[in-house]
Amino acid sequence: MDSAIEVRSLRRTFEASRKQQSKGTAPKVALNDVDLTVSPGTVHSLLGPNGAGKTTLCKIVSTMLLPSAGSANVAGFDVVKETRQARAGLGVVLGGERGLYDRLTPVENLMFWAAMYSMPRRKARVRIAELLEKLGLTGVENQRVETFSRGMKQRLHLARGLIADQPVLILDEPTVGMDPVAANGFRALIRDLRFEGKTILLTTHNMEEAGDLSDRLSFIDGGRIIAEGTPSELMRSTGSGSRLELPDLSSSQRSEILASIEPLDAQVSEDGTGGLVLVLEEQAVTKALTIVAAAGVSVFSVTPPSLDDLYVNLVGDRGMSLG
């Protein structure tokens, strides 16, 4: 088998509601001619802004949603024509609150799911104990799930996706809601699963997580794959520039810098705390530092560009207003 997941010319549209159609609203194109190959035993991450099409792609590959055109195969089985065989090889974790029985304990939830996969009870008990341990849920295994925090529920979702030990895992934003310690534990788990030979398709908004865990990454925007490669290939595609971080800016320093750097053709984004991040071609770095010094800024750092910078370069600094 050359690929564990093979997606060819995949397209998915969603009809507008009757009311919207009567106003002339066209169908929404969620996926537009998407090709994706995930090799067995690798981790492949899908990255992209809200609404890019990541969940739609995961749902089609997971046999939960039909494509409008094109094909998707899991372990050589077509998800539409050979749904049962494709599904048999898949463990799926989609985000959200659904799918857990709140009034049951984690063990009861997982026993239910093990039964759905026809696992013998004794085997299921051993597997459940192992998963609860791996996911840091020992000690709460007999509490009702309704008492769990969002992150604990997310960990239980993961346990559910792993229960039947399938060779291909689809994980849609699995670390949402997890605290940093739990998210670290999750990353260690992904590395173990990869070591065991699992194939993992992962969506995340966390670039560091994606760069750290993945053999390959695909950037998706507006339903299309806009860049694809290994983390280092993608990093090389950012060129030989530098990232200039300016964390502590007054509003006047910020305005002065934004006005003066315009001719340098920098990629500018927010750092989330009022500071700025500039990604510049190497020859522009000295000029930028002169501008920064003239604005009276003394705290800054110059480092190589990151995957975050590549992301901003590819999809833009959505939702942020600069100036």
Ligand SMILES: Nc1ncnc2c1ncn2[C@@H]1O[C@H](COP(=O)(O)OP(=O)(O)OP(=O)(O)O)[C@@H](O)[C@H]1O
């Ligand atoms: N059931 C649906 N009906 C209509 N439109 C939908 C439906 N599901 C998804 N869409 C639209 O398809 C597009 C892709 O959505 P999708 O959920 O795949 O994005 P995403 O990349 O997973 O986003 P996020 O990062 O926010 O989870 C969006 O414009 C969304 O509004």
